[in-house]
Structure formats: structure tokens, C-alpha cells
Amino acid sequence: MKHLGVLTAGGDTPALNATLYGVTRRASELGISVSGIMKGFGGMMDPRVPHVRLNPLLQPIPELQPHQGGTILGSSRHYIGEKNFDVCRVAVERLQKLSIEALICVGGDGTINGMQPISEFLPCVLAPKTIDNDLGLNYDGEPNDWLRQDPAHTPEGVGEPTYIKRKSPVLVSRDTMVNIATPGYATAVLVVVQGVQRIRTTAESHRRIAIVEVMGRDSGFIALGSAYGQPDMILIPEVPIDLDAVETEVKRLYDQQRNVVLVVGEGVRDTTGEQLGAKAASTDPSGNVIFQGAAEELKRQLVDRLGDDYFGGANGHDKAERAIFTRKIGHTQRGGRPVNFDRFHAVQSGGHAVDMLHQGDTNAVSILNYSERTGFTYDSLPASRLRDRWGIIRARTVAPEFYDDLLFGPSKVGRDYLRTIFTEALGRDDTEFWMSDTFQPGHLGRRYASVNVDMQKRIRHLGE
Numbered sequence: 001m002k003h004l005g006v007l008t009a010g011g012d013t014p015a016l017n018a019t020l021y022g023v024t025r026r027a028s029e030l031g032i033s034v035s036g037i038m039k040g041f042g043g044m045m046d047p048r049v050p051h052v053r054l055n056p057l058l059q060p061i062p063e064l065q066p067h068q069g070g071t072i073l074g075s076s077r078h079y080i081g082e083k084n085f086d087v088c089r090v091a092v093e094r095l096q097k098l099s100i101e102a103l104i105c106v107g108g109d110g111t112i113n114g115m116q117p118i119s120e121f122l123p124c125v126l127a128p129k130t131i132d133n134d135l136g137l138n139y140d141g142e143p144n145d146w147l148r149q150d151p152a153h154t155p156e157g158v159g160e161p162t163y164i165k166r167k168s169p170v171l172v173s174r175d176t177m178v179n180i181a182t183p184g185y186a187t188a189v190l191v192v193v194q195g196v197q198r199i200r201t202t203a204e205s206h207r208r209i210a211i212v213e214v215m216g217r218d219s220g221f222i223a224l225g226s227a228y229g230q231p232d233m234i235l236i237p238e239v240p241i242d243l244d245a246v247e248t249e250v251k252r253l254y255d256q257q258r259n260v261v262l263v264v265g266e267g268v269r270d271t272t273g274e275q276l277g278a279k280a281a282s283t284d285p286s287g288n289v290i291f292q293g294a295a296e297e298l299k300r301q302l303v304d305r306l307g308d309d310y311f312g313g314a315n316g317h318d319k320a321e322r323a324i325f326t327r328k329i330g331h332t333q334r335g336g337r338p339v340n341f342d343r344f345h346a347v348q349s350g351g352h353a354v355d356m357l358h359q360g361d362t363n364a365v366s367i368l369n370y371s372e373r374t375g376f377t378y379d380s381l382p383a384s385r386l387r388d389r390w391g392i393i394r395a396r397t398v399a400p401e402f403y404d405d406l407l408f409g410p411s412k413v414g415r416d417y418l419r420t421i422f423t424e425a426l427g428r429d430d431t432e433f434w435m436s437d438t439f440q441p442g443h444l445g446r447r448y449a450s451v452n453v454d455m456q457k458r459i460r461h462l463g464e
């Protein structure tokens, strides 16, 4: 192999450039040229194939910095369709005209679906990324435990098939997980933890209830990690919200400490299965639900239940509406400098993806596993092992073993999982960077220099 392509697809994470760096560094060691395709699958589908040579003379270009958040290639949710083979064949022919012999896609579960039809024509490997930490399995064989009920077999006899998961045959723990964590997750949790700690003291001062909404469409891993910020209650999408239980606990806490901090995953559901934040739902180009606000909806429900009288008098609030406030941590979770854990593993994962292609793997995923005996190790997983028998890849969710719904937080097994990732997630250079960079006087008089400006100058097109 002399030349490979790489692209970044889906939502960005702080560790994408680190993965691109790992790809480029390992490829350079092997004497392989790397071209970055701009803006995910969208760039591949563009007849002019905008691309940038990432290692001319087998040296990474200076714009490619592993500690810089985001992706210098840009990303998109450009939809291809899993069976759109004709379009993919034409796109691959264009890559071949650029002499690209294999492709690394940096992305999440959606990206594997996009990669699937392309892998019919070109060797492809996925290097995982996603702040949601939902790419992987709780245990080997998990997709085989899904059952489908066809509408013909339901009393109504119409509608879409429904899927339910059989109870897991193993006790899930960090040791059973396939791909224990995805680059980007640790940094997102850091941002959430800092947010929760800051919200706490203002909620304490003003005797308020704060509802903090964090990302994670179907998976509560980010919410679970917020436990490091010591919120009083964590609500995850995997466990339907019992509003009576939430109200009782909120009142108990508020009566005692005159402030409460709740963290909610954006995808939390009520007991009917409806997502709180999707009441006025719309979707993005990949078909993912765009949430309107689970925290706002939960606030509405608590305002109704607690009422103005509860907060009046000694607590100094006229209205429940003022006493309860919401904050979305939002896209700050996705940006900025990646912490040491993400940076290190993203670089390794990118390098491993190159080795996988070099060894002849295709339609496979570079994964990070952990066991007490070996520590962290890299492995290769055929993408098909993530699919159920109907071909669906499901977001990995927080296993019941990881969450205690009476404590509204991580269980012992969940805490063991978090410790494995976070105890050494920060490096000394993370704090040094923070100290030296945050109030650097030079920032005051200098405008932000976007890497996009220099990257734009490097873009080449097919035929040029």
C-alpha cells in the first residue's frame, strides 16, 4: 500500500486531529502517503473530491496538531444510504484516480453504516470517535441478543417491527466491554464535570434547583461520568424517569440542603418511552433526532409538581419558575483541547487502523479493550460483529449493572468503570497548558487564527 485516504464523519470531538495525527505518523513510518478527504463522506461524493495531502515527504503537515480540538478536515453528516452501491462505486473510482488504495473513516456507529457500501469496492477501516461513548458492545455477542417482533404478529397487525433486547447472559463490567471507551468521551466528561461544579455553588448561594443537560443521544455515559462533579441526581436515557420518585428525592434534598443539582442526559425518556427532549422533534441529515430540551421539559414538570408555595417564604423565591433553572452544557462538550487519555488513545487508535489496513483487514474497527491483567490493549473487530441479525448497529447503552436507580448515580460496577478511564485521564501537560495559555497576555491583541484558512490553501481537487 502506497497511498491511503482518511476522512472524519459525524459530530466532531476534541480528539479527531489526534486520530488523524496517529494515522499520518504511522503511515509515514511505513512509507505510505495520506490524503485527507474534506468534510466527511460529503467530500467523497463531490465529483471534484476536495482533499489535502497530510504527509508530503512523509512528514505530517504543521496544521495537524494532536492537541488541537476539532478536525482540520472538517466533518459532515452527508447521507449516503447503506445500499447506495452505484453512487459508492463511482465515488471509489474517483479515489482510485487519486491512486488511493484504502480508506480510514474516523467516526461513530453511523459512520460504520456509511462505510459499509464503500467497503464493497475499497478496503476500509474505522477508527472510532464519539463523545457519546456509544460505539462498542457491553459484551461480545450483545447484538445477537436482540429479538424482533413483526407487526403481523402483534394484535394491531400493522406498523413497523419492534425490537427488544433479551436480558444479558453475562454480568457486564469494564472487563466484558468491547471497545471500552471512544476518543472524545473523556474530554467531554471533563467539561461536564467543571460545568456541574460551577453550577453547584451558584445554586447553593441562591437556594435554587439546577437541571444540567448533557449530550448523549441514546447513551448515558457522559451523564454517568458527571458523577465526578458530585451532582445530587443523574438521570440517564437508559432508565425511564419515574417522576414521582424524582419529585420525592428532589424535595428530600431541597428540604435538607436548599439546593439540588440534577444532571440529565439529553435522550432521557418518560415511563411511556417518549423522549422528554423530543416533544417537538426534528432530524438532522443522518436521520438523528435533534433534541429540543429534556432539561426544559423536566423543569416544566417539576414547576407544576412543586408549585410556587414550596419555594416561597424563607427560600426567597416568588415563583417555582425562578427557583428551578436549566443549563445545557451543549457544544462545549465537543470542543477544545483533548485531555491526555483521549489524545493518547486517539493517536494509538489511528496508528492501529493503519496497521490493520496494512495487514489486509477491511470493513473492520480499531478497538480499545481493557482487562485487569493486561491493562489497555488494541484489537481489530470485524464491523459485522457490531450488527444484529437484521444488520442494525445499535448505540451502546449504559448497562443496568453500571447505574443505581435508587441512588440516581453510578453503582459500584459503574464506578469501577469510570475509575479505569478517568483516574489518570489528565496529564501534567493538561494543567500546564491551562495555566500558561488561559490568560496569556498575547491573546488580548491577537485575533484567533483559524486553521481553516491555511487548510483552504492546501486543498487540491481531482484532475488538478
Ligand SMILES: Nc1ncnc2c1ncn2[C@@H]1O[C@H](COP(=O)(O)OP(=O)(O)OP(=O)(O)O)[C@@H](O)[C@H]1O
Binding pocket: 009, 010, 011, 012, 040, 041, 042, 076, 077, 078, 079, 080, 081, 082, 083, 107, 108, 109, 110, 111, 112, 113, 114, 115, 129, 130, 131, 132, 285, 286, 288
Ligand atoms: N444508515 C446509514 N447509511 C449510510 N450512511 C449513514 C448511515 N447512517 C449514518 N450515515 C452517515 O455516516 C456519517 C456519520 O453518521 P452520524 O452523523 O450518525 O454520526 P456517527 O458516526 O454516529 O457519530 P456521532 O453520532 O458520534 O456524531 C454521516 O455522513 C451519515 O450520513
Ligand SMILES: O=P(O)(O)OC[C@H]1O[C@](O)(CO)[C@@H](O)[C@@H]1O
Binding pocket: 011, 130, 131, 132, 215, 216, 217, 266, 284, 334
Ligand atoms: O452538532 P449537532 O449536529 O447538533 O449534533 C449534536 C449531537 O451530536 C452528538 O454530539 C454526537 O452524536 C450528540 O451527543 C448530540 O446529540
